[in-house]
Amino acid sequence: MIKSEDIIESVADALQYISYYHPIDYIRSLADAYNKEQSTAAKDAMAQILTNSKMCAQGKRPICQDTGIVVVFLKVGMHVRWENKKDSLEDMINEGVRRAYLHPDNKLRASILNDPAGMRVNTRDNTPAVIHTEMVPGSSLDITVAAKGGGSENKSKFVMLNPSDSIVDWVERIVPTMGAGWCPPGILGIGIGGSAEKAMILAKSSLMDPIDINDLLDTGPTSKLDELRLEIFEKVNALGIGAQGLGGLTTVLDVKIKDYPTHAASLPVAMIPNCAATRHVHFTLTGAGPADLEPPKIEDYPNITWSPSDEAMRVNLSDVNRAAISSWKPGQTLLLSGKILTGRDAAHKKIKDLIDSGKGLPSGVDFTNRFIYYVGPVDPVKDEVVGPAGPTTATRMDKFTDMMLAKTGLLGMIGKAERGVTAISAIKQHKAVYLMAVGGAAFLVSKAIKSSKIIAFKELGMEAIYEFEIVDMPVTVAVDSTGVSVHNTGPKLWKNQIKGIKVTSK
Numbered sequence: 333m334i335k336s337e338d339i340i341e342s343v344a345d346a347l348q349y350i351s352y353y354h355p356i357d358y359i360r361s362l363a364d365a366y367n368k369e370q371s372t373a374a375k376d377a378m379a380q381i382l383t384n385s386k387m388c389a390q391g392k393r394p395i396c397q398d399t400g401i402v403v404v405f406l407k408v409g410m411h412v413r414w415e416n417k418k419d420s421l422e423d424m425i426n427e428g429v430r431r432a433y434l435h436p437d438n439k440l441r442a443s444i445l446n447d448p449a450g451m452r453v454n455t456r457d458n459t460p461a462v463i464h465t466e467m468v469p470g471s472s473l474d475i476t477v478a479a480k481g482g483g484s485e486n487k488s489k490f491v492m493l494n495p496s497d498s499i500v501d502w503v504e505r506i507v508p509t510m511g512a513g514w515c516p517p518g519i520l521g522i523g524i525g526g527s528a529e530k531a532m533i534l535a536k537s538s539l540m541d542p543i544d545i546n547d548l549l550d551t552g553p554t555s556k557l558d559e560l561r562l563e564i565f566e567k568v569n570a571l572g573i574g575a576q577g578l579g580g581l582t583t584v585l586d587v588k589i590k591d592y593p594t595h596a597a598s599l600p601v602a603m604i605p606n607c608a609a610t611r612h613v614h615f616t617l618t619g620a621g622p623a624d625l626e627p628p629k630i631e632d633y634p635n636i637t638w639s640p641s642d643e644a645m646r647v648n649l650s651d652v653n654r655a656a657i658s659s660w661k662p663g664q665t666l667l668l669s670g671k672i673l674t675g676r677d678a679a680h681k682k683i684k685d686l687i688d689s690g691k692g693l694p695s696g697v698d699f700t701n702r703f704i705y706y707v708g709p710v711d712p713v714k715d716e717v718v719g720p721a722g723p724t725t726a727t728r729m730d731k732f733t734d735m736m737l738a739k740t741g742l743l744g745m746i747g748k749a750e751r752g753v754t755a756i757s758a759i760k761q762h763k764a765v766y767l768m769a770v771g772g773a774a775f776l777v778s779k780a781i782k783s784s785k786i787i788a789f790k791e792l793g794m795e796a797i798y799e800f801e802i803v804d805m806p807v808t809v810a811v812d813s814t815g816v817s818v819h820n821t822g823p824k825l826w827k828n829q830i831k832g833i834k835v836t837s838k
């Protein structure tokens with residue numbers, strides 16, 4: 333007999349738990365990759381992610397400002413009896429989600445919108461979860477809870493290959509097109525076979541398994557799927573994409589594959605990446621009370637503490653102008669201090685509509701000679717000025733970049749991942765710059781923010797325009813004023829350098 337309160341409490345606890353504790357296999361694997369990394373920029377990004385991870389575990393605050401869409405895999409024993417006959421199992425899970433995301437001590441960001449093709453209205457409590465249910469023999473309820481970031485989910489791929497096509501060739505061709513918006517280094521989940529939707533679910537569920545590629549390298553492959561995992565792991569890392577797409581030795585920490593029988597005419601293949609905010613936990617309810625999730629030990633975290641490199645240049649934003657930014661070099665690390673404005677998808681759309689209609693920007697919003705930070709922060713708790721506030725994927729703002737640079741006097745942008753051709757050409761034309769902060773290091777980044785106030789579009793919640801006052805916020809020059817992008821030059825360089833370097837630990 334399973335009580336609904338046990339399900340609700342366990343799901344709520346699990347979501348709080350994964351918001352601040354990385355799975356320990358991810359930490360170990362990333363620390364291992366950090367120790368082997370030879371690219372300075374990639375190593376610095378990994379140090380930020382690892383330092384952030386430990387800070388989040390200690391402070392019980394989210395690893396990333398994007399606290400994810402909740403995905404739940406249920407295995408329901410066919411002999412389970414339910415104490416609550418009124419609510420559905422989905423209702424109980426969603427009540428757990430609601431409780432977790434509204435927790436007063438660690439409020440998580442509500443990112444889920446109703447009416448996705450229309451009004452896109454935030455549900456305010458991150459419900460509903462995406463729930464996959466399987467009926468299995470037995471009398472227990474097996475639950476895996478994950479919180480998947482939008483940046484990595486947006487890079488999901490699916491293809492119907494011909495049965496004779498090579499899966500490895502497809503993966504090798506597609507991964508570079510995914511850019512860095514999925515915040516590598518992470519894990520690739522691959523689903524092969526079944527039907528189209530089955531392959532996608534296999535890919536997602538494979539990401540719930542522990543990282544164990546080094547064990548596979550130790551024991552050697554014993555099946556065709558093992559061989560495929562190893563081949564994809566080596567070939568993807570040989571692409572040189574590296575942490576945050578800056579070029580480096582490790583792009584993926586593991587490749588997980590699940591398969592299912594398929595039609596003779598088909599070879600469905602799905603690929604879903606998991607990011608620097610890999611978050612999932614598994615537990616079983618037997619009727620003996622809620623799940624008891626053991627926290628990781630602080631000794632499980634590597635002794636790595638990020639600090640800015642000696643070469644990092646301090647920049648006072650109140651003194652910066654177009655002439656000054658033209659001297660910034662691609663790959664250069666800056667520590668920004670001063671005032672910046674924020675804005676992401678919804679704010680950009682509103683700004684464009686206001687400018688197009690001739691109404692102009694809302695009063696108090698002036699981008700002249702300023703930087704915009706693409707971010708949707710978590711709400712603050714206790715004495716925080718802002719919750720975790722890492723960058724969101726800049727590529728989504730590419731279509732607004734020329735308008736922003738041409739019409740608002742904006743000097744530059746701060747986000748994560750690469751810029752596309754249109755944005756780079758606008759940056760070059762307006763002699764602007766694009767700076768990159770590390771995705772997946774949101775709590776660490778938020779410590780550089782000393783004050784925060786909403787100055788426009790309050791109704792957009794986390795997508796409002798804020799003014800942040802920052803001190804020593806670490807960023808890298810990702811596109812300089814001549815249009816050189818480190819996301820183009822870095823991976824190219826490391827793809828060559830990597831030849832002859834042993835990427836795997838064995």
Ligand code: SF4
Pocket residue numbers: 396397398399480481482483484485513514515607608609722723724771772
């Ligand atoms: S690590 Fe990157 S992709 Fe993952 S949730 Fe955070 S911002 Fe999104």
